[in-house]
Amino acid sequence: MRNKKKLLIEQLDKKLEKFKDSAMVQIPTKGWINTIRTTLNMTREQLGTKLEMTKGAIQKIEEREALGQITINKLRDVGQALDMKFIYGFIPKDGTIESLVNLKAEKLAQKIVLRTNQNMKLEDQGIGDEKIARTIEELASEIKREMRKSLWD
Secondary structure (H helix, E strand, O other): OHHHHHHHHHHHHHHHHOOHHHHHOOOOOOOHHHHHHHHOOOOHHHHHHHHOOOHHHHHHHHHHHHHOOOOHHHHHHHHHHOOOOOOOOOOOOOOOHHHHHHHHHHHHHHHHHHHHHHHHHHOOOOOOHHHHHHHHHHHHHHHHHHOOHHHHO
């Protein structure tokens, strides 16, 4: 089971790798619909005709997109009307799903080990910094192998 989880992470990372460069693209202030439409020298009325909507409705769509209040289906419809393909996805902030899991596992392991060590210190049984670091590393490896649900708490 552990190998299956690792394989799934590797496969997902491979798929998401193609989106990496898109993280650098800044969303236009007025949104993509307005930017693309005006760049193509297309009026709201012309886009409205393709979508069987009024130019006022197109203005509302552009405003909603700029505010982040538009549906994925609406974006897909507009993309079709513009003869473009709508694409969406998620990109891990740290580059890969694997690095996200590593970071979460290390944080969880550190929390567990330091909490346990604090309790042990109260009983005068604390361990040294080197042993703490090694224990955190070992626990993080175990957490990653098991892909504990507690990673996401």
